[in-house]
Amino acid sequence: xxxxxxxxxPEFLNILFFQQKNLVIFPYVDLKHxxxxxxxxxxxxxxxxxxxxxxxxxxxxxxxxxxxxxxxPTFYFIYNLDRDKVKKILAIDNIRCVLNSNExxxxxxxxxxxxxxxxxxxxxVNYTENGSSLEFEQHLISSSQNITILQDKIxxxxxxxxxxxxxxxxxxxxxxxxxxLKDFEQKYWQKxxxxxxxxxxxNIPPASQLKTDSYEPPSIGSRKDFKxxxxxxxxxxxxxxxIGKEFIQQLHEFRSKRVNPEYLELEELxxxxxxxxxxxNRHWKEGIPQKFIDKWLQMSISQYTxxxxxxxxxxxxxxxxxxxxxxPPLPTFEPLSTNSEPERVxxxxxxxxxxxxLVDEMPSLQNWAQFKKWIISQxxxxxxxxxxxxxxxxxxEFLTTLHNDISNLEQFLAIKPQLEEVQEKKSKGYLIxxxxxxxxxxxxxxxxxKVNNILKxxxxxxxxxxxxxxxxxxxxxxxxxxxxxxxxxxxxxxxKDAPAGxxxxxxVLAIAKKENCKFLSNDMYNDYKKEFGQEWVFQNRLTCKCFxxxxxxx
Numbered sequence: 001x002x003x004x005x006x007x008x009x010p011e012f013l014n015i016l017f018f019q020q021k022n023l024v025i026f027p028y029v030d031l032k033h034x035x036x037x038x039x040x041x042x043x044x045x046x047x048x049x050x051x052x053x054x055x056x057x058x059x060x061x062x063x064x065x066x067x068x069x070x071x072x073p074t075f076y077f078i079y080n081l082d083r084d085k086v087k088k089i090l091a092i093d094n095i096r097c098v099l100n101s102n103e104x105x106x107x108x109x110x111x112x113x114x115x116x117x118x119x120x121x122x123x124x125v126n127y128t129e130n131g132s133s134l135e136f137e138q139h140l141i142s143s144s145q146n147i148t149i150l151q152d153k154i155x156x157x158x159x160x161x162x163x164x165x166x167x168x169x170x171x172x173x174x175x176x177x178x179x180x181l182k183d184f185e186q187k188y189w190q191k192x193x194x195x196x197x198x199x200x201x202x203n204i205p206p207a208s209q210l211k212t213d214s215y216e217p218p219s220i221g222s223r224k225d226f227k228x229x230x231x232x233x234x235x236x237x238x239x240x241x242x243i244g245k246e247f248i249q250q251l252h253e254f255r256s257k258r259v260n261p262e263y264l265e266l267e268e269l270x271x272x273x274x275x276x277x278x279x280x281n282r283h284w285k286e287g288i289p290q291k292f293i294d295k296w297l298q299m300s301i302s303q304y305t306x307x308x309x310x311x312x313x314x315x316x317x318x319x320x321x322x323x324x325x326x327x328p329p330l331p332t333f334e335p336l337s338t339n340s341e342p343e344r345v346x347x348x349x350x351x352x353x354x355x356x357x358l359v360d361e362m363p364s365l366q367n368w369a370q371f372k373k374w375i376i377s378q379x380x381x382x383x384x385x386x387x388x389x390x391x392x393x394x395x396x397e398f399l400t401t402l403h404n405d406i407s408n409l410e411q412f413l414a415i416k417p418q419l420e421e422v423q424e425k426k427s428k429g430y431l432i433x434x435x436x437x438x439x440x441x442x443x444x445x446x447x448x449x450k451v452n453n454i455l456k457x458x459x460x461x462x463x464x465x466x467x468x469x470x471x472x473x474x475x476x477x478x479x480x481x482x483x484x485x486x487x488x489x490x491x492x493x494x495x496k497d498a499p500a501g502x503x504x505x506x507x508v509l510a511i512a513k514k515e516n517c518k519f520l521s522n523d524m525y526n527d528y529k530k531e532f533g534q535e536w537v538f539q540n541r542l543t544c545k546c547f548x549x550x551x552x553x554x
Contacts (some may be wrong), residue, residue: 026117
C-alpha cells in the first residue's frame, strides 16, 4: 500500500462496516495509512494500541471489552504484533479491531470472524465476496466526491440503523421501517437491515416482508432548488480535526435550538453535511453568520484551547471560504451589571492616568497565565483611576457600577486558584499515577502521547479529592507530541521520571505501597502480583478511561 486511500475499497467497507468483522493485515503498514480504515468504524470509538508497549495485552483487551465507559464500543487499531500476540487476540470474544503484524501469518486464518489480508500481494486469505454482492459499497464510494462525504454517508446509515433498532425494540413493529429507509433505494434496504442486525444484535424482518404499497414519504419541502455546499463543508472539517469536530457539534446545537425538525429530512437531522447544506440554503443564504462563527471559535463545547497552529488553520479556512475575520473573539464572560444603565459621561483623563494602562504589551491569549496576570494588573490601574476620578467629582453612581463590575471580573479570574485550594485541603491523600500508561488512552493522529492530557488527568484526580503523584517511563519524552512542554512539566515537578532505562510500573507500586495509598493504571500488573500481593493490587488500583476528551476515573 502506497497510501491510506488504497484501503478505501468496497471490500474493506463491507468487511469492517457492513459485516462487522475484524481485519488482520500483514506485513507492516504505516500507522497513518492504517488510520484510513477509521472511516469504516462508524458507531465505535477508535483507539490505538502499540503492542510492544503493553504487558499482558490479552488481559487488557478482555478487561476493556467488558468495562467500557463509552456509549459506543471500542474499535482497536493494534500494531507491531508478533505471531503469538495475534493468536491470543484471535481467541478473544466481543472485540472489534484491525491488527497489523510484521510477520507473514496467513496460516493463522481460521474461521471468518477475522479476515486476513496480505498487503504484499494485495490478496485476501479468507474472504470471497464478489462484485455483485458489493454493489451498495461500490455505489457509496463511487458517488462520493471525497472522503468526508463518504464518511458522512456511512454515518447516515449508522444513524438510520439506530432509528430502526429503536423502532423495533421499543414498539415491536416494523411498520415504520420503510419510512426510515426512504432515502435509500429499495434494493439496498436488506444490506442496511443486515447491518442493523449485526451491530445491535436484534432480529429484524427481511426487506421483502416490509409493507411499501401504501407508504408515501411525507412532504417537507422541495430540495430541487438547493445548491451544493459540500465543498465548503469539506474545507471546514477536513483541515483540522479539533476545529472540524467543534464545528459539527455547534451545527447540531444550532439545529436543536433554532430549526424546526418538522422541516428537516431524516438525514438532515443526523448528517452534519446534509444539515450544513440545508442551513446554507434556508437559514444562511448570505454565508455563515458571525454570531455562529464567534461561538464556534470559542470552542465552548469541547473546551479545547486553540494553539498557534490551530489559528493558522483557521486563517486558511476563512481565506478559502472568503470570510473576513481579523482576530478571533475573546472567551465570553457573564454579562456585567445591568441593574440600571448608567448615564453616558465623558471622563477627562489626564495623560498621567492613561499612562498607567497598557504599560506592558498585552500577552497572547494562548498564554493564559500571563494574560490573566496582565488583566489583573490593568484592573488595579483602572481602580486607581476610579478613586482619583471620584475625588475630581465624576458622578459617583457611574463609577460605583463600574467598580462593582470590575470586582465581578476579579472574582471570575480567581475562581480556578480557589477551587484548587479547596481541593488540596480536602485531599484524600496521594494517588500515584502511571501517567505513561494512562496517556495511551488518547493519542494524536501520529500515535504520539498528548502532553496536554497530563493536566487533564491531574485535574480529574484533583476533582476526586486526591493529590496526584505522576510517574512516567524514562523514555516517555521520546513519545510525546510536545517534548518542550513535557520538559517544563518535568522541571516543575508535575511529572517524575522513572530512572533511566526503567518503566514506571514497579515504582508506581513501590511508592503506593510505601505511602499506603491508591494508584491509577490500566495495567493489570500480573507480573507484580506475587511481589506486592494480588489482593493489595486489586483493592488499591483505580482505572481510567478517556471519553470525548475527558478522563473518567473509577
